[in-house]
Amino acid sequence: AAQYRIADADLVEFSAENGARVIVRALLTERQSRGSVFVPMHWTGENSSLGRIDALVPSITDPVSGQPALKHVPVAMKRYAVKAYGFAVSVAKPANLDAAYWVIAKADGGWRVELGFEQDNIDWETWARKAFAIPADVEVTGYADARSGDTRLAFFAGQHFLGALFVAASPVAVSRNWLVGQLREQQAETAKRYALIAGRPSADRPDPGAIVCSCFSVGVNQITGAVRQGCSTVEAVGTTLSAGTNCGSCRSEIRRIIDACHVLAAE
Ligand code: FES
Known part of the structure; x- marks a missing residue:
């Protein structure tokens, strides 16, 4: 590579x-x-x-x-x-995605989208409204930094979160699984809306990280946290988080995470 x-x-x-x-x-x-x-x-x-x-x-x-x-x-x-990378979540199924690269995946409460653009001089709000079927009377919240190319837009209809678009000159670094989880939640509080635009949870709500165990929606950060708390086997992680205790297809990945944590601790 x-x-x-x-x-x-x-x-x-x-x-x-x-x-x-x-x-x-x-x-x-x-x-x-x-x-x-x-x-x-x-x-x-x-x-x-x-x-x-x-x-x-x-x-x-x-x-x-x-x-x-x-x-x-x-x-x-x-x-x-590409000139611009994007990540988005949307309640409505994305359509008319005018981008050089896009993939969409169904998620709880909506959809997640990865994007790549050959242009960076795009009206991102108009782009998002069209792609995610955001009504014209729904207000947008967020910011655009012309110097860095960072744009973060979130759309709320009352308490309902309709979607968000994150654009950057390099691959977008946000907490993807946490953002997807927000599609199911009411978003009335200003602090929660700021967190959405930041693309990651506030300090009092830990980020579970990329999902390792789909059966129980357990993320890599939760597993590394359990290992740091003393879980040194796949079985111990399963007892603490349930991860790996259903279909078992994630057990080898859990084993690798435990081993990686131990190597790091030994270095
Ligand atoms: S994916 Fe972890 S038990 Fe099924």
């Missing part, structure tokens, strides 16, 4: 011999073998602009099983440079 000047959360373009291309967000991890990349196959033309990784797979199948070579596709890779 360093050779290609790709950092976490950068956009990356993959192309294959068949001429197809996809654009995805980067996650750098030691879990991926050197010289290979992995892209999940669940993005479609319905929920992403150019995320359909199967487009890169040649139409050649195994003569016996009929399987395509889903895991052996040579690809070219390069950083996909």
Whole structure:
């Protein structure tokens, strides 16, 4: 990744011999073998602009099983440079997303959206109203810093939070899962609205972090917190947070987090 000047959360373009291309967000991890990349196959033309990784797979199948070579596709890779990155949450399903890169995912109470733009001279309020079906009589709260390129807009209809758009010149750094969780909550207090525009919870409401255990909505920050409090096994984390005690598919990730915490503590 360093050779290609790709950092976490950068956009990356993959192309294959068949001429197809996809654009995805980067996650750098030691879990991926050197010289290979992995892209999940669940993005479609319905929920992403150019995320359909199967487009890169040649139409050649195994003569016996009929399987395509889903895991052996040579690809070219390069950083996909954009002028502006965006993240948004919206109660209404996003539509008419005028962006070079976009993906949408259903979340509790609404939708979450990742964005990349080749232009940064966009009227972001107009863009957000159109994309998230925000009525014209709903007021916008937030700020735009022309020097840094940072824009943060939130829309409220009375106590109801309708959505927010965060734009920055580099990958947007906000607490994504916490913001998604706010779609279900009443947002009457000024302090809560300021927190929404800040993109992270106030100090008295810890950020759970990226979700590790989907069954119980337990985030990485909660797990590292439990480890610091003395949980040194997957079972102990399960007893404290319930994480890993249902389908079990997150247990190996919990194990890795525990190990990483112990390595950090030993350094
Ligand atoms: S994802 Fe953690 S128990 Fe199912």
